Amino acid sequence: MIIKLTVFFKTITLLFSVYLSCFSLTANADEEQNIIVGAERLAQYLPKLTGKRVALVVNQTSTVFDKHLVDILLKENINIKMIFAPEHGFRGMRDAGEKFDSSIDTKTGIALVSLYGKNRKPSLSIMSELDVIIFDIQDVGVRFYTYISTMHYMMEAAADAGIEFIVLDRPNPNGAYIDGPVLEDEFRSFVGMHQIPLLHGLTVAELAQMIKGEHWLKSERNLALTVVKVKNYQRDLTYNLPIKPSPNLPNAHAVSLYPSLAFFEATPVSIGRGTQFPFEVIGHNEVNVGNFSFTPVSTPGAASKPKLMNKRLVGEDLRQVRSQGLDLSLLLRWQKAFAVKKITFFNSPTFMDKLAGTDKLRKAIISGQTAQQIKHSWQADLDIFKQKRRPYLLYPDIN
Template identity: 60%
Template sequence: MKLWLSFVLLATMLFTQYSFGKQVLPTQVGAEQTEQYLTLLKGKRIGLVVNQTSRVNEQHIVDFLVSKKQNIATIFAVEHGFRGDHDAGAKVSSSVDAKTGIKIHSIYGKNKKPSSEVMNELDVIIFDIQDVGVRFYTYINSMFYMMQAAAQNNVPFIVLDRPNPHLSVVDGPMLNPEFSSFVGLLPVPLVHGMTVGELAQMIQGEGWLNSIDNADQIKHKLTLTVVPVKDYQRNDSYVLPVLPSPNLPNQQAINLYPSLCFFEATPISIGRGTDFPFQVVGHNEAYIGEFAFTPRSIIGAASNPKLKGIALKGLDLRSVQLNGFDMSIFYDWFKLFEKSELEFFSRSGFMDKLAGTDQIRLDMLAGKTLEQIKQPWQNDLKQFKKQRAPYLIYK
């Protein structure tokens, strides 16, 4: 009996190792494929567009490159700062990294693009930041402006690619250029289904460096290099090893982010100032659900959250699965506020910037159904998928 049991256990182990070993390959992000880019940096003055997600295995890419005696001239800080410890929208100042003494130049806020004086001190730019695959997440816009600056000053640009946690999902309205802003700059759907490397190729290939945001005439073609993710396919699940920003603390928050972000333009809380931002919805006057929470000040994540110190009730979505961009919860709360005669779109201009159009807001106010609201962008999505096809890297 013992011999038979031992045989079964051994067979099970071998089968498990074989079957899962064949199916699950170790994904290597671009930054970890050092042999693909270190030779491009030799003897160069390097500018890094990086944050807390920029890791080479367990080591930050800054520390890794310093250990390899590479010449890092400048670190460019995006929204949330180089260390990822700033509130959403909070000012990110230029400074010096205490650990390495490398100067940090902010590209979030008033100066989204470095000057020619800054760029003339560089020979190459590396972009290595984990994105979440949603148009209003600002890292891709920082990448765009840095690509523009690189092209204008004839500085090569390297993207170390990382997976998109929203996989291949493509959904939501396209950006109407009339509503272009730093939360919506590129003419892509709200959930675009592309990695930053693929987007970089599309930005260059479609000529957007010249056509978006009144760019100065670019005389040089950008020298763009993308180091792809190794052993990765578009629908491979990928759990982010480092949080992309303070208010996306786990995979569930990232999953819900595109479906809940419109609430930022309303009086309703989505959990900023709690331990579960972007995983709850609540208000104190009208609400769906009985889940209770009270937003509080959290330094580095939500110093002054909406409805701070007020007891709220609503929905606990920590175990709810929503796919890609799902407007159903947002629509239900709109109907509740409409019935309760409470103002819903308290920041209508911001709503239109997040959506990339005023049509969603106007259609909701006009009483259209959810299906009627979604119908106009379906053909746009089909056209976008054809347009982006030449720039896709992963199957």
């Protein structure tokens, strides 16, 4: 009887041990699948900041464990000399295109230097007060989203001043797609600075490496660039942004529609600025495609003066439409409806061409080409880009 009990308890102990082992393996496996953004990997970059005069290029998305990167670094006694603020401001509360001046952050007392006012590139006198710059902003993987233009100018300023530039990487929520026309040099602007497709499939750190490697910086000095990778990241992973990257991109669905709907900014059509669902609806007061109605109103911080404000618009509700990459059918459908009414669709052609990085897209739509024909026209350029970007990838390619 004693022997049988001993064997029984040994068996129970062994089974319990196996259970704990399996639970531990499962927990570790789950933990390894969690995306850990560059800013959270403090051990990778804190040693580079100790004893240095540090500046940050950050906004509301620059969080670490639910705390802002600024607060984390101040707690670590890092000497933050200034904060450079991109479009929408340090707190992300300003309208698209709204210029703002430099000031002082009321919470921390740190100097705020505007990168979206009179100057988009800080002077050498400002840079002389610094030893290292950190860039940590959530991007959405679209060429005309201006945070990457801000990064370019800051990289250039850092190179000119001989200052190290550190990019803390974050996932690209549109990272599975490479599509759209590659920028033509004559259409270069702040909403398109690089010879990359509209959807480039790169994270900001990968793009930073490409900007440096392709010698796109106008500087006589070589940039000291450091990147901190995202742990456990793959391009085809679904990544829901924990904080909206700008006032009019409130959710993952809007982010997925953004590459397709932003072209409507160069038309008379509303895409929901001034509503609770920006970049998820399309509408107009005279030309109607669909039967969904909405009325844009002033919403400070998101759209203080939205297009067609206070007018009842009729159009399409896209909130249940699954978007994958660049969908040209929306533009084609609405352009055709405007043509029937003999109303100009691209009423801001110069802006449209800047967004597209070419005038070929606008002309192709007006001429009646199909989406398939248009997409075929830029395929050769996309193939060249895919080869060119390979040396700069930090994560496995899927294209």
